[in-house]
Amino acid sequence: MDQDGKRIAYHSPLFDVFEADISLPDGRTKQVSLIDHRPCTSVVPVTERGELLLVRQYRPATGEILIEIPAGNMDRMGESPEECAQRELAEETGFSGGKASQTLRRLPRAGILQ
Numbered sequence: 591m592d593q594d595g596k597r598i599a600y601h602s603p604l605f606d607v608f609e610a611d612i613s614l615p616d617g618r619t620k621q622v623s624l625i626d627h628r629p630c631t632s633v634v635p636v637t638e639r640g641e642l643l644l645v646r647q648y649r650p651a652t653g654e655i656l657i658e659i660p661a662g663n664m665d666r667m668g669e670s671p672e673e674c675a676q677r678e679l680a681e682e683t684g685f686s687g688g689k690a691s692q693t694l695r696r697l698p699r700a701g702i703l704q
Contacts, residue, residue: 596624604628604663632661633675635687645682 596608605627611619635643648655662678664671679687 599623629664629671630662631664631671631675631678632659633679633687634659635679635683635685637685643679643683643685647682 596610598606599609600607605625608624608626609621610624611621613619637643643660644657645660646655646657660675660678660682662674662681664674666674666677669677676687679685
């Protein structure tokens with residue numbers, strides 16, 4: 591399958607891996623692998639008492655329990671980033687959020703993630 595000049599190498603419910611031939615600024619061509627991850631959100635929840643809410647989650651990729659901010663995939667049709675963040679906060683901490691605002695847009699691996 592070819593999509594916008596990219597060939598799909600792997601498909602999963604959370605992400606796709608594409609292979610593509612790209613032109614570099616100096617005119618050379620290079621084959622790259624790109625990951626197209628489904629949209630996700632995270633939230634940095636602070637209680638009225640100024641406490642930061644974190645979650646402990648086992649992550650198979652590291653084989654460890656990590657301490658993280660609540661986060662998750664936008665996997666519900668029509669769900670906004672704010673709704674996803676509120677849902678993940680409730681699912682992972684049992685707390686419901688108040689006012690939410692976007693503070694940053696993060697590209698964790700801009701070299702390979704789209």
